[in-house]
Amino acid sequence: SVSSVPSSSLSGNFATMSKETAPEAAARIRKEIGDEDLIICVLGGTKFQGAQSEALVQIVAKHLCDTMGSQAKFLTGGMAGVQETFAKNCGDGSRVWNLLPVGEKSNYGVGTDLEAGENLEERKAIFGQIGDLYITVEGGPGVAEEARAAYARGAGILPLSRTGGASTGMFNFPAEALLPPSWVTNQEFWTQLGDEAIPVEMTAGAVAQLAKIYYVSNKKQSSIWEILDELIGIDRSSLVKALAVVLGILFIASMWFVYSEIKRGRLLLALLHIGFIVLLLALVLSIAFVMAETSRLETEKKQLDDSKETSKSDKKTD
Numbered sequence: 001s002v003s004s005v006p007s008s009s010l011s012g013n014f015a016t017m018s019k020e021t022a023p024e025a026a027a028r029i030r031k032e033i034g035d036e037d038l039i040i041c042v043l044g045g046t047k048f049q050g051a052q053s054e055a056l057v058q059i060v061a062k063h064l065c066d067t068m069g070s071q072a073k074f075l076t077g078g079m080a081g082v083q084e085t086f087a088k089n090c091g092d093g094s095r096v097w098n099l100l101p102v103g104e105k106s107n108y109g110v111g112t113d114l115e116a117g118e119n120l121e122e123r124k125a126i127f128g129q130i131g132d133l134y135i136t137v138e139g140g141p142g143v144a145e146e147a148r149a150a151y152a153r154g155a156g157i158l159p160l161s162r163t164g165g166a167s168t169g170m171f172n173f174p175a176e177a178l179l180p181p182s183w184v185t186n187q188e189f190w191t192q193l194g195d196e197a198i199p200v201e202m203t204a205g206a207v208a209q210l211a212k213i214y215y216v217s218n219k220k221q222s223s224i225w226e227i228l229d230e231l232i233g234i235d236r237s238s239l240v241k242a243l244a245v246v247l248g249i250l251f252i253a254s255m256w257f258v259y260s261e262i263k264r265g266r267l268l269l270a271l272l273h274i275g276f277i278v279l280l281l282a283l284v285l286s287i288a289f290v291m292a293e294t295s296r297l298e299t300e301k302k303q304l305d306d307s308k309e310t311s312k313s314d315k316k317t318d
Contacts, residue, residue: 025116026129032114033097038072038215040064041131043146044082045138045165052200053163057082057137059204060160061089067208071215075099077127078106078113082137087111099127131155133214135207136173139166144173151177156214158207161194168194183217184210243287250280 076083078098093110117123128149157177192206261270
């Protein structure tokens with residue numbers, strides 16, 4: 001697991017890292033951070049250009065930290081300006097990670113430093129492969145490049161277009177990323193990303209709400225078996241076997257009681273035991289029905305997810 005000690009640094013074998021492709025390094029970083037939660041990446045320039053941009057980033061960091069709680073983790077590129085400001089205003093920094101080239105440190109004093117790539121260009125390529133959702137503030141060609149990589153693989157993009165620069169579409173920033181995606185259920189929130197006339201608090205609130213909407217619309221729905229596994233540590237096959245053993249023992253015991261009561265001439269007690277056997281059989285049928293329906297729904301959901309992924313891939317190809 002990854003420690004969240006302020007100013008700490010985590011690195012692996014440098015020789016191994018240098019041989020990694022960007023997707024391989026991204027997969028390693030996601031595992032180190034913990035990809036069970038939403039990973040939100042922050043992109044922005046090393047110097048603030050707009051008069052309100054710094055204040056906006058400070059408030060965005062606070063709103064996101066408060067709104068997402070333990071459901072999100074945040075990743076910066078360890079650079080000055082936008083990313084440093086975000087990291088220093090995101091709670092106590094325990095949910096902030098900073099990705100830098102091998103041998104470099106963020107010197108933020110908050111968050112956990114991670115290493116990937118031998119230089120800035122390699123680190124940028126990896127950064128664009130990690131996050132689920134990217135927030136862009138101002139920015140130049142570098143921000144646009146990382147946003148293009150993230151958008152091309154289907155990641156969500158929240159461009160704070162009111163801040164100018166790449167976030168408004170400059171430097172070959174992906175034009176489609178400036179339009180509200182299908183998961184945005186409240187168009188007003190999206191509009192507030194680019195409205196310079198409203199207070200920065202409103203834009204920051206919109207960012208937090210959009211991140212929450214993205215999380216809800218994309219989070220993995222656990223099946224009943226996965227929930228049971230988390231609660232009692234038993235997988236489906238083990239649970240079915242245990243139930244079969246218990247029900248089998250109850251059935252055999254009940255049959256023995258029926259036989260014993262009939263032999264003793266106590267027919268009323270025998271009928272009571274027969275009634276229990278009937279209920280037991282009804283329970284077995286109910287369990288079998290629930291298992292069959294659960295398996296059917298899981299299969300349908302998997303087919304739907306596969307269909308969505310295929311459609312998304314076809315769209316990118318087009």
